Amino acid sequence: MKGRLVYVMGPSGAGKDSLLAWLKDHLPPHMPVHLARRTITRPPKADDEQHHSVSAHAFEQLSDAQAFALHWQANGLRYGVRHDELSPLHLGKWVIVNGSRAYLPQALSRFPHLTVVHVTASIDVLRQRLLARGRETPEMVDARVRRALAFKPPAHAIEVRNDGTLAEAGAQLLHAFERL
Template sequence: MKGQLIYVMGPSGAGKDSLLAWLRNHLPAEASVHWARRTITRPVRSGDEQHHSVDAQAFQRLCDTQAFAFDWEANGLRYGVRHVELAPLDAGCRVIVNGSRAYLSQALIRFPELEVIHVTASVDTLRARLLARGRETPAAVEARIERALAFQAPAGAIEVYNDGSLEDAGLQFLRAFHRG
């Protein structure tokens, strides 16, 4: 692998997707970055990340044919990153994967040299953002908060705190990106 694999993860409500969008808009054109597109068992909705939408049966067929470099299940959905999405590594590109905390240990087994960026926020910020989304009951929000508190980022992971403005967190992210 000539390039650098960057694995970005964080709890729901940390603003990971917003930060990834911010980074896309603030990286210089010559940055040589490939944004790994995920395959998800969820329809594409306005405002969502751009992903390959498939049903559960199609996802399983892709698993059966070993199409994925990474695949996991979270929050009732299945996610995968196809091998072809990592191919730019061979050309020396940086590849950014929007990953899962629960899958990180398996990702590190497959790619021990990957750079881990953990996007997080305070408990109060996570709770406020999750409740504002209105997609889950307060009990489900608290369960997500408990999972976030239980997670320990591995040694060497870069922490990006997203409690303030998106630009402040984005600049942290950009500094971390340039260190790698």
């Protein structure tokens, strides 16, 4: 199997982290996949994705040292994927990166053969999930939903609807991967 870089993105509330966690537990043995661990300027939480947590200053030092293959800023945080997280590509593995919609053009310019996955859900589901988190005001949630509506993924992107169960969305993603 040839190495492939997969860039997963989508609006807040679409369930990207949940879908990637499901995928990790349900990958077929013939699919050698590495889920790239991100470096983020936020402390880890028990129910959060596993990531390297660093201060803003440490992130800046890593960035200045060219430690990141990909890096962006979103929602007041800095995100980066270190070069060593992409090294499994050289072993023929697939590497899945949880990315940002806004950073997609830069990611595609660095990695033109990137496989793009757009995880989304209906507007009502996005709104419900974001409100249930309780992290933002209803006005902030509406702004996020408007950004989700305005975003148009590239024509070649794999679209995964995550309106139902994680197993249904996961099956969509696995089926799409098997067709690649």
